[in-house]
Amino acid sequence: MTCCSFFFKKKSNRKTKGHVDIDDEISGFHNVIRYTYKELQNATENFSRDNKIGEGGFGSVYKGRLKNGTVAAIKVLSAESSQGLREFLTELNVISAIEHENLVQLYGCCVDGDSRILVYQYHEKNSLAQTLLGRGQSTIQFNWKTRSNICIGIARGLAFIHEEVRPHIIHRDIKASNILLGDDLTAKISDFGLARLIPANMTHVSTRVAGTAGYLAPEYALRGQLTRKADIYSFGVLLLEIVSGRCNRDSRLPANEQYLLERAWELYETGKLVTLVDTSLNRDFDVEEACRYLKIGLLCTQMMPKLRPWMSTVVQMLTAEIDLDDKQITEPGLLTELMTYRGEKQKLDEFSSKLENSSLSSDNMPTSCATMTFNSIYDRSN
Secondary structure (H helix, E strand, O other), X not given: OOOOOOOOOOOOOOOOOOOOOHXXXXXXXXXXXXXXXXXXXXXXXXXXXXXXXXXXXXXXXXXXXXXXXOEEEEEEEOOOOOOHHHHHHHHHHHHOOOOOOOEOOEEEEEEEOOEEEEEEEOOOOOEOOOOOOOOOOOOOOOOHHHHHXXXXXXXXXXXXXXXXXXXXXXXXXXXXXXXXXXXOOOEEEOOOXXXXXXXXXOOOEEOXXXXXXXXXXXXXXXXXXXXHHHHHHHHHHHHHHHHHOOOOEOOOOOXXXXXXXXXXXXXXXXXXXXXXXXXXXXXXXXXXXXXHHHHHHHHHOEOOHHHOOOHHHHHHHHOOOOOOOHHHOOOEOOHHHHHHHOOOHHHHHHHHHHHHHOOOOOOOOOOOOOOOEEOOOOOOOO
C-alpha cells in the first residue's frame, strides 16, 4: 500500500480569521516548483488568446513553453472565484504528493498577488470531452482497443487514489473533460481541485455538494454524504459514455433516449444492450467484451452505494480477471427519479432548466451535451 503525507498547516496568527497564509501553506508541499509570474507570462506570450486551450468556471488554461523548453499546460485560476484559493491548495496538496501513470503530472505553481497558477504536463491529445465526445473536433481513431485501454487506465488511476493512497482520496469530479490523453492515448485523471481526503476509520465525509450534473451519485447530490462510491458512480457514467460514444445527456435525441443511463438500463432489461455501442465502430469490436463493459457501468451506477464494486474489483472485471455476474446488477440510481420521489418537482424543474441552459464552455462539448458544474443543488454550508 502507498502512504502519502498530506500537509494541512495551521493558519498563521499574523493573518485575520479566515485568511490563509498561502506561502506558509505551499512551503509544506514537496516536489512543487515555484514559478514567477513573469516566467509564465513569457511562456504563454503574455497569456495570449492564441495559446488558450480551455476556459471554465475555474479560469483559463494556456499552452506555454517553459524556460527549459518543456511544453506545459498553465492553468490560471480566476481571481473572482470564491473557492479558488481552497481549490488551488487542495490540488497542490493532493497531486503533488502522489504519482501514477494514470494521473496528470503537476510541475509546479505560481503565487503572485492575487494570481494563482498551476503548471502541468501538457497533453497534445486533449481530453475525452473534446475528442471522443466532441464530434468532428478530433482526428483520433477511437477503435475498440483504444477505448478499452482508456477505460482500464481510468479505473486503475481511481483504484490507486481510492485504495492504495493513505488517506484515501475522493476525486469528486470524474467526467470526460477531466480525462486527458497522453501521446500514446494513455488516460490521465486531472483536476483535483474538488478532491477530498477520507481517513481509513471514516465511512464518509459530509461536505457541500460539488461536481458536474450527469455524473453525480444521487445519494451524494441529495444528502451531501460523500464516499468513494460517489466516484465509482461517476466512473460508471463515464464508462457508458466511452463505449457508446455519446454524452450522458443529448437533447437532440428523442425524449426517451436523451439520458444515457436510463437508456442503458432500458436496453439491458430488454436484452438489447449491444445496440448502445458506438455505431462509429462499424461493428468492429468484441461484442461480448463491449457488453461486459456496459454492464460494469450499470454495476457502478446502482442505486444502493454498497452494491457498487470497489475500483480494484472494477479493474479485474474490465480485464476479465474475474467474472461479472449479471445477477448482481440492480436498477441504477437516477437523480431525476429520486428528486421526484422526494416531492421536489420544482427543484427538479429548476435543476433541469439550469442544466439545459448551461453555458459553461470548459468542456468544449457539443451544445446538445448539456453539462453543468455546480456547488450545490441546495444551499448547504461545509
